[in-house]
Amino acid sequence: MTTTILEVRRISRRFGGLVALHDLSFNVSRGEIVGLIGPNGAGKTTAFNVITGTQPPTAGKVIFQGKDISGGPPSRVVVDGLARTFQSTSTYPDLTVAGNIYRGMLSHISGSLVGLLVGRCDRGISMERVSDEIDRILRMTGLQPWRDALAGNLPYGVQKILGIAVALAASPKMLLLDEPAAGLNHEECKGLTTLLRRLRDEHGLTLLLVEHHMALVMELCHRIVVLVQGEKIAEGTPEEIRQNEAVIEAYLGAPEYAHA
Ligand SMILES: Nc1ncnc2c1ncn2[C@@H]1O[C@H](COP(=O)(O)OP(=O)(O)O)[C@@H](O)[C@H]1O
Numbered sequence: 401m402t403t404t405i406l407e408v409r410r411i412s413r414r415f416g417g418l419v420a421l422h423d424l425s426f427n428v429s430r431g432e433i434v435g436l437i438g439p440n441g442a443g444k445t446t447a448f449n450v451i452t453g454t455q456p457p458t459a460g461k462v463i464f465q466g467k468d469i470s471g472g473p474p475s476r477v478v479v480d481g482l483a484r485t486f487q488s489t490s491t492y493p494d495l496t497v498a499g500n501i502y503r504g505m506l507s508h509i510s511g512s513l514v515g516l517l518v519g520r521c522d523r524g525i526s527m528e529r530v531s532d533e534i535d536r537i538l539r540m541t542g543l544q545p546w547r548d549a550l551a552g553n554l555p556y557g558v559q560k561i562l563g564i565a566v567a568l569a570a571s572p573k574m575l576l577l578d579e580p581a582a583g584l585n586h587e588e589c590k591g592l593t594t595l596l597r598r599l600r601d602e603h604g605l606t607l608l609l610v611e612h613h614m615a616l617v618m619e620l621c622h623r624i625v626v627l628v629q630g631e632k633i634a635e636g637t638p639e640e641i642r643q644n645e646a647v648i649e650a651y652l653g654a655p656e657y658a659h660a
């Protein structure tokens with residue numbers, strides 16, 4: 401039996417006259433890895449922004465673990481257990497890897513304090529446990545060797561992993577990843593695939609992933625949602641999506657994906 405962790409219910413998002421997302425619905429089950437794919441400008445990042453409360457939906461609702469989280473604020477959504485990474489690297493270059501992870505924890509703790517003040521949160525982290533917690537995140541992500549390195553000096557692939565580590569510092573139940581493989585070489589992609597699978601298999605995380613790297617998406621995802629011009633045109637298993645005529649025409653048929 402599967403239980404739904406995230407329900408995206410008929411969300412739309414307009415920017416002036418531009419409809420970036422139209423009537424998008426899909427569910428994610430606990431422990432699932434779901435891919436959100438589509439051409440540039442399809443609305444994938446906008447969907448992430450709406451789901452994580454960065455931008456309110458023009459219409460529709462986002463339900464996470466049974467709670468209506470539509471409209472955020474993002475700090476509240478993180479405390480509720482839904483964290484994200486960003487399309488561009490968003491770490492602090494002048495802080496160490498451990499320092500960046502600490503900042504990720506702080507955003508969680510401060511969110512929790514706000515939560516405690518309004519009496520709706522029971523997940524504060526005591527300061528004594530901070531160092532242990534940083535070590536735990538470093539082990540989870542394989543970043544131990546880089547603990548004291550400045551983020552700005554890290555190879556690009558390691559910076560991307562650090563973005564994931566910072567999101568994990570908030571102890572999420574579900575992680576949204578915006579193009580985690582962008583700019584990675586073949587070896588780094590393999591490492592990322594292994595990491596994401598481990599986060600799901602060993603740490604019980606649910607993942608929603610925006611990605612153009614089709615081999616990675618097809619290998620990793622249990623289910624895929626396809627967006628084109630703000631609308632969902634298909635949803636299914638990797639095999640179903642690979643064979644879907646509308647998807648091939650709108651997206652996968654492009655030369656760069658022909659061998660995916
Ligand atoms: N803050 C914004 N203001 C105006 N238009 C936006 C904004 N964010 C995104 N858009 C537009 O919405 C559409 C979807 O963008 P986006 O969600 O970034 O697509 P994707 O991530 O799939 O490439 C694009 O046409 C983009 O230009």
Ligand SMILES: [Mg+2]
Nearest residue numbers: 444445446487
């Ligand atoms: Mg995007």
